[in-house]
Amino acid sequence: MKRLKTAIDAVVEEIAKTDARGTPSQAVPALAGADTGQFGIAVHTCEGETVSGAAADTPFTIQSISKVFSLTLALEAHGDDVWTRVGREPSGDPFNSIVDLERHEGIPRNPFINAGALVVIDMLLGKNAGKASHDSVRAFLEARIGADAIGIDDDVANEEQSSGFVNRALANLAKSFDNLDNEVETVMKAYVEQCALTLSCEGLARAGAYLMSDRADQHSDSVAEARRARRINALMLTCGQYDGSGEFAYRVGLPAKSGVGGGILAIVPNEAAIAVWSPGLDDNGNSLLGTRALELLAEKMDWSVFGSIERR
Known part of the structure; x- marks a missing residue:
């Protein structure tokens, strides 16, 4: 030590x-x-x-680090079925690329780019019968480090919710390929609040x-x-x-x-x-x-x- x-x-x-x-x-x-x-x-x-x-x-907003925890929950809930909807390869394109998602017919290249995270959250929403994904991630974190260690930056969540046009486009494109079951706004809300968690x-x-x-x-x-x-x-x-x-x-x-x-x-x-x-x-x-x-x-x-x- x-x-x-x-x-x-x-x-x-x-x-x-x-x-x-x-x-x-x-x-x-x-x-x-x-x-x-x-x-x-x-x-x-x-x-x-x-x-x-x-x-x-x-404390700081964990943003895309939250994708590790939501992926963990999705794998616990769905096992290898996760990989029927999300790939496991580096994208080679920007993390918010619409072209990449269209090229692969609505299947994101991996769960850590934005499109992949949105699909993972969609899986969690389905599994949890309408519960917001960030609630599950937050509970997951609370079980490990305690509720007092976790917060949420409401300003960041509100800004990302109001300005997330590219993420909405990604979610809509995934939905057009039948790879998003829930409403786009429901998935978006869960996504931005998950990213706005603070540790x-x-x-x-x-x-x-x-x-x-x-x-x-x-x-x-x-x-x-x-x-x-x-x-x-x-x-x-x-x-x-x-x-x-x-x-x-x-x-x-x-x-x-x-x-x-x-x-x-x-x-x-x-x-x-x-x-x-x-x-x-x-x-x-x-x-x-x-x-x-x-x-x-x-x-x-x-x-x-x-x-x-x-x-x-």
């Missing part, structure tokens, strides 16, 4: 010296004026301890802890959960950073999912769940300082799904 604390302190110190800080998301006015100098980091280990640094207790880095790291371990005992539920975690991690590695997923895998080497609020959830299998946050984004919509921090921490801790350097 001492090594981890030393590494986090060193990362915080180096990030504070970094001049390039990115640009806040311009898609949501409530996010556009964010201070790009803000930065937080937290690591929740497999031993159950949380080590953090900088503004790790500052701190400390809360997000603890919330993602269920993805860190694929060690399962012989209990069937445990085996199923471990297998599901592996598969979600695989999708996070290949699709979790929009069009920057390949670059992220090269630099960091860990499964991760980003959000335009500046957060990133990353997983070190069998070791830790990491959350970083800084609202300045790169050209792909991923936190610039957050990505750099993960690269530094992975190097200092010798963490990578592609093997250990120190233990060879």
